[in-house]
Amino acid sequence: xxxxxxxxxxxxxxxxxxxxxxxxxxxxxxxxxxxxxxxxxxxxxxxxxxxxxxxxxxxxxxxxxxxxxxxxxxxxxxxxxxxxxxxxxxxxxxxxxxxxxxxxxxxxxxxxxxxxxxxxxxxxxxxx
Amino acid sequence: xxxxxxxxxxxxxxxxxxxxxxxxxxxxxxxxxxxxxxxxxxxxxxxxxxxxxxxxxxxxxxxxxxxxxxxxxxxxxxxxxxxxxxxxxxxxxxxxxxxxxxxxxxxxxxxxxxxxxxxxxxxxxxxx
DNA sequence: TTTGTTATGTTATATTATAACATATCACAT
DNA sequence: ATGTGATATGTTATAATATAACATAACAAA
Numbered sequence: 001x002x003x004x005x006x007x008x009x010x011x012x013x014x015x016x017x018x019x020x021x022x023x024x025x026x027x028x029x030x031x032x033x034x035x036x037x038x039x040x041x042x043x044x045x046x047x048x049x050x051x052x053x054x055x056x057x058x059x060x061x062x063x064x065x066x067x068x069x070x071x072x073x074x075x076x077x078x079x080x081x082x083x084x085x086x087x088x089x090x091x092x093x094x095x096x097x098x099x100x101x102x103x104x105x106x107x108x109x110x111x112x113x114x115x116x117x118x119x120x121x122x123x124x125x126x127x128x
Numbered sequence: 129x130x131x132x133x134x135x136x137x138x139x140x141x142x143x144x145x146x147x148x149x150x151x152x153x154x155x156x157x158x159x160x161x162x163x164x165x166x167x168x169x170x171x172x173x174x175x176x177x178x179x180x181x182x183x184x185x186x187x188x189x190x191x192x193x194x195x196x197x198x199x200x201x202x203x204x205x206x207x208x209x210x211x212x213x214x215x216x217x218x219x220x221x222x223x224x225x226x227x228x229x230x231x232x233x234x235x236x237x238x239x240x241x242x243x244x245x246x247x248x249x250x251x252x253x254x255x256x
Numbered sequence: 257t258t259t260g261t262t263a264t265g266t267t268a269t270a271t272t273a274t275a276a277c278a279t280a281t282c283a284c285a286t
Numbered sequence: 287a288t289g290t291g292a293t294a295t296g297t298t299a300t301a302a303t304a305t306a307a308c309a310t311a312a313c314a315a316a
Contacts, residue, residue, distance in 0.1 A: 006281095006294065025272065039297065044273065049294090060188040061245055063272065063303095082239045095233055102248050105223055110253035111210045117189055119245045120230050125238035134263065134312095153303070167266065172304065177263090191272095191303065 005050075011035050012046040013055055013067060021088045022064035052076070059083070059090055061119050066090050077115040084124035091124065133178075139163050140174035141183055141195060149216045150192035180204070187211070187218055189247050194218050205243040212252035219252065 005013065015031045016023060023031070029043045037043060047065055050056035054073040056065050059081060069092065080098055082091040098118065106113035133141065143159045144151060151159070157171045165171060175193055178184035182201040184193050187209060197220065208226055210219040226246065234241035 008295075040273070041275095041297080042295075045294075060247075082234060082237055084239075085242065091237060091239070093233060093237065098229075098233070101226075101229055102246075105221060105226070106210060106248055106250060109210055109219060109221065110256075111212075111219070111248070112251040112256055113248060114213065114250040116249065117247045118230075119188075120234055120239070120241060121244065122234060122242040123240040128238075128240055136264075168304070169266080169306095170264075173263075 005055075006046075008037060008042055009046045009049055011037060012043060013050055016056060016065060016067035019067075022059050022062055022066045022090050024062075024064050028065070057081075057092065059119065060117060062090075066092070068092065070094065078117070080116075080118040080120075082120050082122065082124065084127055085121055086123050086127035089124060133183075134174075136165060136170055137174045137177055139165060140171060141178055144184060144193060144195035147195075150187050150190055150194045150218050152190075152192050156193070185209075185220065187247065188245060190218075194220070196220065198222065206245070208244075208246040208248075210248050210250065210252065212255055213249055214251050214255035217252060 011032050012028055015028055025040060025043050025047065028047075029037065029040060032043070037046075047056060047058075051058060051065075054076040055068055057068055057079050058065050062083070078099060080093045080095065082093060084090070099113075099116070102116050103113045139160050140156055143156055153168060153171050153175065156175075157165065157168060160171070165174075175184060175186075179186060179193075182204040183196055185196055185207045186193050190211070206227060208221045208223065210221060212218070227241075227244070230244050231241045
């Protein structure tokens with residue numbers, strides 16, 4: 001059972017949920033200043049918590065964050081995204097067999113697979 | 129035929145080649161100051177070029193850079209890495225079938241696959 | 257040898273992220 | 287209801303990563 005979110009965490013999460021595109025931390029900050037959040041720290045702390053519980057994911061190559069659309073997201077650690085180079089939207093994919101594939105590929109190098117981050121770039125359905 | 133590298137580009141590349149771990153841009157800068165490179169700009173510019181020609185790759189989740197060990201690396205755009213959480217070393221993998229897999233997965237979402245960045249985390253052979 | 261392209265040197269600044277510390281709030285066992 | 291420990295907050299400052307802008311130099315190739 002997840003603990004309830006605090007005010008700041010809710011505000012940050014709602015901001016991300018409303019956004020079509022991933023948002024940077026300072027872009028989130030700009031959006032929530034009218035709601036009383038005044039410093040980067042507050043945003044980053046809320047993000048940390050939200051990421052820990054799997055409600056938000058970071059897109060590493062964009063230094064940006066998205067709300068996870070999947071209830072009870074298992075992707076606390078491993079994540080896989082489709083990133084549209086036209087509209088900047090990001091779609092999370094939950095393919096069980098990706099982990100299997102990466103486990104196998106890792107094994108070939110005698111590497112113990114733990115988690116992964118996959119970012120696929122291209123053009124989304126709407127943009128093509 | 130690739131153009132020859134300039135002095136700054138060679139210096140930055142050699143620094144990365146000598147390193148066991150990926151290096152951040154400012155860590156590279158620290159290493160090359162005695163060789164006459166004095167500003168972040170010079171490092172970033174050399175990195176840009178080296179990345180463009182495929183001689184260096186960026187590890188997005190670490191904001192760090194590694195020299196590519198593969199002659200004539202095709203990975204100018206798509207990259208796949210094994211990242212050891214114990215020793216911080218990074219191993220690039222060249223699995224042709226990963227692109228195929230990602231193409232298929234993308235297709236399922238009506239997404240036109242173009243390139244990818246894969247970062248697998250775990251424990252390397254030496255560390256386990 | 258001039259012309260266009262690419263690289264350099266340099267200073268300044270933008271962007272992303274953490275450190276540190278005092279205070280407050282919350283969950284919950286006594 | 288009260289103390290206790292864990293977690294969150296507010297705030298200021300600063301670290302770490304990356305780019306802008308502009309003047310100059312080197313280089314390739316017609």
